[in-house]
Amino acid sequence: MTTQELLDERYGRTRSRRSRRWWTLGAGAAIAAGVGVIAWYAFASAADAVDTTTTAFHLVDDHTVTVTFQITGPADKAIACVLEADDADHGVVGWKVVQYPASGTHAQAFTEQIPVTGIATTGFVNTCWVP
Template identity: 45%
Template sequence: MTTAAQLDDRYGRTRRRRGPWIVGIAIAALAVGAFGWMTVNQSMSSVDADDLGFDLVDEHSVEVRFQVTGVQGKDVVCIVEALDEEFGVVGWKLVDIAAGDSHSTAVSATVPTVAAATTGLVNTCWVA
């Protein structure tokens, strides 16, 4: 005679363990939370720089005007470059921008060059 336990084993009606499911769901929730926190943390310290224009002062310098938007109350550092007509870098400068009360700041920087430049621009900015 076949018992109920044998029938359950034969047709897959055994008790399922809940422990591995609970652990799996907890790990997935922690992973989603960590990813969310990394995303929020990165966006809180992101800096955006927009070129406003440039003036060729002479053969050895370019004045670059740009606007930095993003972090309020933290120092920011930007790399400003001068390029020649073949888009080669002929000069660059690190520009330190002190923390301010405004969400966006207009900045002007003079970049020394080793050859005649045709343009000037901001390469990148970050929170110092």
């Protein structure tokens, strides 16, 4: 053994193989736990994703717009949506929040009326989510 090795051992500047092994196992466990948490959050947010497609809108009169749309989301969970009507300058002239109870199917079609305060040129689904 060299003088440097003797001094390192005497003053505790060396690590044993056992302590390095525990450090490696602890770091591996922490990384595995981190990957598991990230995977859980990714799956949980994807499981409640709601897709919408506006299939039609109809200007009933100066005070009403009818929007027809389809929702694809998780079965057996309630869904809420924001419906919006815009004017020619893309300003919001009407909006409505609708909630639908849980259904056994993934895809559902609806038609809703939106009250408007001005002349609307379009109606659509702004967003949907699982409340």
